[in-house]
Amino acid sequence: MKVGLIGYNSAGKSTLYRAAARGQAKGEVTAVVVPDERFDAIVDQVKPKKATPATVILHDDIEDAQGSGRTFSLKFIDAAKKMDLLLHVVRAFESMTYPFHATVDPLRDQEGIDVELVLSDLQIVENRLERLHKSLSVKTPGSPDYLDKMVFERLKEPLSDGTPIRALELTEDEQTIVKNYQFLSAKPMVVAFNIGEDEAATPPEKLLARCKELASKGTPAFCASATLEEEIAQLDAADQPEFLSSMGLTEPASSRVVKAVYDALGLITFFTAGENDTHAWPLKKGSSAVKAAGTIHTDIAKGFIRAEIVHYNDYKIAGSLDAAYSAGKMSLEGKDYVIQDGDLLHIRNKS
Numbered sequence: 001m002k003v004g005l006i007g008y009n010s011a012g013k014s015t016l017y018r019a020a021a022r023g024q025a026k027g028e029v030t031a032v033v034v035p036d037e038r039f040d041a042i043v044d045q046v047k048p049k050k051a052t053p054a055t056v057i058l059h060d061d062i063e064d065a066q067g068s069g070r071t072f073s074l075k076f077i078d079a080a081k082k083m084d085l086l087l088h089v090v091r092a093f094e095s096m097t098y099p100f101h102a103t104v105d106p107l108r109d110q111e112g113i114d115v116e117l118v119l120s121d122l123q124i125v126e127n128r129l130e131r132l133h134k135s136l137s138v139k140t141p142g143s144p145d146y147l148d149k150m151v152f153e154r155l156k157e158p159l160s161d162g163t164p165i166r167a168l169e170l171t172e173d174e175q176t177i178v179k180n181y182q183f184l185s186a187k188p189m190v191v192a193f194n195i196g197e198d199e200a201a202t203p204p205e206k207l208l209a210r211c212k213e214l215a216s217k218g219t220p221a222f223c224a225s226a227t228l229e230e231e232i233a234q235l236d237a238a239d240q241p242e243f244l245s246s247m248g249l250t251e252p253a254s255s256r257v258v259k260a261v262y263d264a265l266g267l268i269t270f271f272t273a274g275e276n277d278t279h280a281w282p283l284k285k286g287s288s289a290v291k292a293a294g295t296i297h298t299d300i301a302k303g304f305i306r307a308e309i310v311h312y313n314d315y316k317i318a319g320s321l322d323a324a325y326s327a328g329k330m331s332l333e334g335k336d337y338v339i340q341d342g343d344l345l346h347i348r349n350k351s
């Protein structure tokens, strides 16, 4: 899961990046562990040789967006295209020491970047439609050009009205074509308003209202003070909870970022509890058992026979996998079984 931080210069992207990586960031790309007490408990009990938690990969290697209504550079678009999700960091703190390119206006900037994403997609759509116009095969129903044209014409109007592709209800076929073009406004998004340290416990009402509005449209959003979060991330893990609560916070930025990313991508977690490797895996909500098997290894999906499933809640009550099996808590499921958050899987397979 590649998460790209985007936003204007001095919005606080790199500071939030370091905070989210809990002070462990090396370079501009880093893995952040998804905090999960269930996984920790499984590892404690199974004591595997290797424990692999679920991770989210943060990218702070996308160049700054240019301010003052300038469009994104090709370099920006190229880098952002490769991401599964864009994390827009919005400057909401005032500082004499670190000036911003404009007056600090987080509501304007949050919308501004969104509009830029839409415009950059609109340009691609218009260019492609123009070229398709000259194509010979565009009139042949079912040809790739014909399908592209149908989808692009469908996208043009909402994009011209400023609606991001992610807000549209698309058919599966339309989604496939949209995915091929890696449109930026189609990417799931999370918004982080970077507020001042003094506001950390009580973010401004207007930002909280915007967060709510964004969340209701499928874009998780939160307020955090990146510098404060970076300081917290540098403390010993044991000292963090007390410091957080003294600041009026409940969880560190790293957890909030990861949760928002899971939420925006519609992810759940399943586990494999092997003695060699116990693993937590992120998976799209609604995925089948054979899809989950493919996440582990393509060969396991190919040779899929049945999935042995124990839910974490039953595992926890039983105390171990063996005990859960003995208590009749294992169910044998076929390829189409829909994986639930917290399922422990063992795939019977021919490989």
Ligand SMILES: Nc1nc2c(ncn2[C@@H]2O[C@H](COP(=O)(O)OP(=O)(O)O)[C@@H](O)[C@H]2O)c(=O)[nH]1
Residues within 6 Å of the ligand: 007, 008, 009, 010, 011, 012, 013, 014, 015, 016, 064, 093, 094, 095, 098, 194, 195, 196, 197, 224, 225, 226, 227, 228
């Ligand atoms: N006062 C204050 N300064 C901040 C905050 N977040 C970032 N900064 C400072 O603003 C400057 C730019 O931040 P940086 O993370 O490098 O921004 P980027 O250009 O978006 O990566 C840095 O010197 C930070 O220390 C904040 O929440 N409060």
Ligand SMILES: [Mg+2]
Residues within 6 Å of the ligand: 013, 014, 015
């Ligand atoms: Mg930076």
